[in-house]
Amino acid sequence: MTSAVMAEVDESGAHAIKRSERGAEAFARARRHSRLVRVLKFVLPGAAIVITALFLGYSLLSSAGWGGVDLGLTSIENGELVMRNPSLDGYTRENLPYSMTAERARQAVGDENGAIRLEGIQASLPLDETDRATLTARSGVFDRQKDRLTLSEGITMTTTSGIVARLQSAEVDIGANVLSSDEPVQIEMEGMRLRADTFRASDGGNKLIFENRVRMELDPATIRQNREEESGNDE
Amino acid sequence: QEGQAGATRLNLSSDEPIQIESDRFEVDESKNIGVFIGNVSVVQGATLLKTARMTVHYAKSNGSATTGSAQIERLEAEGGVYLKSEGQVATGDRGTFDMKTEVLVLTGDEVVLTEGKNVIVGCALTVQMKTGHATLESCKSGESPGRVRMLLTPESQN
Numbered sequence: 001m002t003s004a005v006m007a008e009v010d011e012s013g014a015h016a017i018k019r020s021e022r023g024a025e026a027f028a029r030a031r032r033h034s035r036l037v038r039v040l041k042f043v044l045p046g047a048a049i050v051i052t053a054l055f056l057g058y059s060l061l062s063s064a065g066w067g068g069v070d071l072g073l074t075s076i077e078n079g080e081l082v083m084r085n086p087s088l089d090g091y092t093r094e095n096l097p098y099s100m101t102a103e104r105a106r107q108a109v110g111d112e113n114g115a116i117r118l119e120g121i122q123a124s125l126p127l128d129e130t131d132r133a134t135l136t137a138r139s140g141v142f143d144r145q146k147d148r149l150t151l152s153e154g155i156t157m158t159t160t161s162g163i164v165a166r167l168q169s170a171e172v173d174i175g176a177n178v179l180s181s182d183e184p185v186q187i188e189m190e191g192m193r194l195r196a197d198t199f200r201a202s203d204g205g206n207k208l209i210f211e212n213r214v215r216m217e218l219d220p221a222t223i224r225q226n227r228e229e230e231s232g233n234d235e
Numbered sequence: 236q237e238g239q240a241g242a243t244r245l246n247l248s249s250d251e252p253i254q255i256e257s258d259r260f261e262v263d264e265s266k267n268i269g270v271f272i273g274n275v276s277v278v279q280g281a282t283l284l285k286t287a288r289m290t291v292h293y294a295k296s297n298g299s300a301t302t303g304s305a306q307i308e309r310l311e312a313e314g315g316v317y318l319k320s321e322g323q324v325a326t327g328d329r330g331t332f333d334m335k336t337e338v339l340v341l342t343g344d345e346v347v348l349t350e351g352k353n354v355i356v357g358c359a360l361t362v363q364m365k366t367g368h369a370t371l372e373s374c375k376s377g378e379s380p381g382r383v384r385m386l387l388t389p390e391s392q393n
Binding site for chain 2: 194196206207208209210211212213214215216217218219
């Protein structure tokens, strides 16, 4: 039997590393998750800003020229001004339509600066010329003093490009344009799922930070099949 | 298949799902990067990659009419790289994978490729993903300049 041998292999020692024919695909798989960048950059912060517009629209009753503010049926119930189905629609800077409704908005009477409580929020927001996002949140509180919006009891956002984001709650610091959540977040798009225990979007959505047990799953087959459909051959 | 003793099989691909885990994942749109930070592990079937930090570089998205995603140009792993695939282990300090050329390069003061008892040490392991062809380059400096050190032991002569 040969003894242990220290063999010198010349500089270009080569070793055949076999791979099945889809060898490089393994690393190409993550390509789709980059689309996450586009969505979270626009939609989550965008949603927050539009939701805020709904409330500003509500409290700036008198100002004209604020998109279509329909305050729905307003009534006073046990010391609270209650608006049913308030809605707001308007156009973004890129002249793309957005709309927002809530089943109910409530604010203590005589306390214009008091927090506005909302139930059943539904928003439709433009992502770009072709894609839109729909956002729903079961409830939210808009604190105008602190310029903060808190959405809770489950937020779901779906886009026409097939992205679904689920948050349990979200805090929006409107002044600092920071949106964050210290509860688990899940984002899915064709062939990719990203989960983390906390999430923060800052710098106008340019920076997205997922933390604590970040897990991303990529499904090669779905990703490749979608890529072939969409791009033919964009490589 | 040249008659290299102890040919290594680094089987990297299949349709199996890939799991990437880390402590933190940061996406910075302005720099077009996504960075997995802290205990980064990438698992696909029997292949496992571990590193401290993995940066995904996206090409500038051309903002085409469709929501064409920014294409991934290159992955970079830093802070030590451990790559295991069915009996082979490769370790180094840094690793890069270029999506276009499909070339994986593992570099470091000591890049070690191990299969069973076979240990090969050099300074750069380059793997052509398309062909699976790998080249382990020697270290210019260090105690055995110009030579790749390779240790063969009897049982491995299968």
